[in-house]
Amino acid sequence: MDNSEIFVGLDIGTSSIKVVVAEAVTGKVNVIGVGSQRSEGVSRGVIVDIDKASESIKAAISKAEQQANLKIEDVVINIPSSMLKIEPCQSMIAVGTQSREITEDDVRQVMTAAMVQNLQGQSEVVTLKPLKFSVDGFSNIRDPRGMIGVRLEMNGILYTAPRNIVYNLQSAVKKAGLNISHEVVAPVALSNIALSEGERNFGSIIIEMGAGQTSASVIHDKSLKMTEVDYEGGNHITHDISVVLNTNVENASHYKIYYGNADSNLVSDNEVFPAEIVGKNEPENVSTKYLSEIIEARLEQIFSRLKTKLEESNALDLPGGIIITGGVAATPGIDSLASRIFQVNTKVYIPQQVGMRYPAFSIGLGDVYYAAMLSDIDKIANSIVTGNSIDLGGNQAAKEPTNTQGLMGRFTNKKDSPQPKSTKETNNPAVDRQKPEVNNQSVDNKTKKTGNAVKGFWNKFFD
DSSP, rough: OTTEEEEEEEEESSSSSEEEEEEEEEEEEEEEEEEEOOOSETTTEEEEHHHHHHHHHHHHHHHHHHHHHHHHHHOEEEEETOOOOEEEEEEEEEESOOEEEEOOOHHHHHHHHHHHHHHTEEEEEEEEEEEEETTEEEESSSTHHHHHHOOSEEEEEEEEEHHHHHHHHHHHHHTOOOEEEHHHEEHHHHHHHHSSSHHHHHHHHEEEESSSOOOEEETTEEEEEEEEEESSOOHHHHHHHHHHTTHHHHHHHHHHHHOOOOOOGSSOOTTEEEOOOOOOOSSSEEEEEHHHHHHHHHHHHHHHHHHHHHTTGGGGGGOEEEEESGGGGGGGGGGHOOOOHHHHHHHEEEOOSSSSGGGGHHHHHHHHHHHTOHHHHHHHHHHHOBBBBOOOSSOOOOOOOSSOHHHHHHSSSGGGGGOOOOOBOOOOOOOOOOOOEHHHHHHHHOOOOOOOHHHHHHSOOOO
């Protein structure tokens, strides 16, 4: 297959590990395989037992390999929003005493300098996003290679996370026999597929609802500006159902998936379902409205806490509204409940590819789309962070490190990173075996907010 590349997205979640295999050809991304496996050694999206997590990763990868009919060696991983830091970065280097042509090595030097200057304490660089370059005072340059000058400057955004979280994730992936080709912050990956061009530019909020936590991420001017994390998710809803109905966790999860609704206003009082109750010999009929009220109560708490945090930054004034995704987003009525609480336009993003029509696969799909659509400048930045070499001619990235060693090796003392023990979570539904093409989902037209509202948001962040 000429001019094609294979990308594999690996999404390590609290309840399940998802793998998405895709082929990128001439600007199009076609999914050719998926895999899903119950998570072990993962809690709230963070690796807490490397050995157990690596075994779960191997199992998920094996399923994707069988479906895609290929051997997987390189994967794109995402870093969760937990304790993510977002900060502007800038640097300047002297190209020479006299004007000369700026090369890729010069670009690498100025990027590396920006990361070194802004790296703090026990933080690890996850993603560097170059925004613009300046050559001898001429600014707003996207790619300075080939230009003539004596001074090169760069402005960008640096995404960092606690070193132990990143290290444990990398270790679990490598112990599974895989090479990390790209790293991306989860909401950045999501923004590429869940948002339209206008929503990324003018501003939107992505709420990703997993089993162990719920994160709200603000995207504006095609960049991630802020994240808020609430440490409750789908597992807490399941626990609530289990406790209130006096049934085991497996049954509670089943009732949530097949009979649940996030908005009790949408449920009839007359509908019932048989529920197995501890201490009862026969199932008892339970009202679906009562079940919905249990689910609704927990979701209201999560949304209300996030709303308070988002209002502080005026993020809810952004015109793009809210897009909900993640496993919990499959709950019927969740967009109606969110719209009522946040008081903004709300919708649910679900991948439309056959075999992946479940919102839990959104991040894995975003991973491959992110890697496939990187510009040359972004590929250079990624190679510095990961330590992988690149071929800007379009061939698959090699595994050997470049002369400019990645930050993982240069600034991390990996022996000092702790490796805690494990927790156990719930299952993820099986997936079909098809080969769909990736296309961004169409979006509804948005009602534009006032310029003053957007300015109120911008005042909270850097340009």
